[in-house]
Amino acid sequence: MVVQIPPSQYSAEEYLAHEEAAECRSEYRDGEIIPMTGGSINHNRIIRNLSRLLEIGLQTQPYEVFLSDLRLWIPRYQAYTYPDVLIIKDEPVFQSGRKDTVINPSIIFEVLSKSTSSRDRGDKFTYYRSIPEFQEYILIDQYQLHIEQFSKTPDGNWLFKETDDEDGVLNLAAANCQIPHRQIYERVNFETQPE
Secondary structure (H helix, E strand, O other): OOOOOOOOOOOHHHHHHHHHHOOOOEEEEOOEEEEOOOOOHHHHHHHHHHHHHHHHHOOOOOEEEEEOOOEEEEHHHOEEEOOOEEEEEOOOOEOOOOOOEEOOOOEEEEEEOOOOHHHHHOHHHHHHHOOOOOOEEEEEEOOOOOEEEEEEOOOOOEEEEEEOOOOOEEEEOOOOEEEEHHHHOOOOOHHHOOO
16 A cells, blocks of 8 residues: 655745755745756757857847856745746846845746656746746757747737747847857757657
């Protein structure tokens, strides 16, 4: 006989204390601590490429690029996440009492994996949309050239675009920045992906 033990519920304070002592990062939602898995080589290459291209493309604008080690607090949903890449306009605004957790991203990129794609498209996007400063969400597939882009319109609706055009260009609506798809996927080898 297998005994089912209900998952423990943690407060946000308990989660933050856990994170400070942990060797590996975890996300937090609704009282649950969710360990994060390591990224593949293609996942890392895409993040590296995005970081380099965004730094160059935004260098004369009031945006700053942060990578997956910066924690995001989403108060409405009592959730902490670590987006793969987030862009903040002007200065970061920190969660009250913290200097390691921001609350004001304008643009978020997530590199999709088999274990995270449904959550990135579902709950996380719902959570992110509750952030007033949030304007754009970009999902990058690591298994094939495929990009999904959600852009907030002035009336508060969201426009969706998707592409798998190797010769295309990602035009960020929230900032004046264009990134060729080929450069996002530079050195990415789809044939080396695990099954």
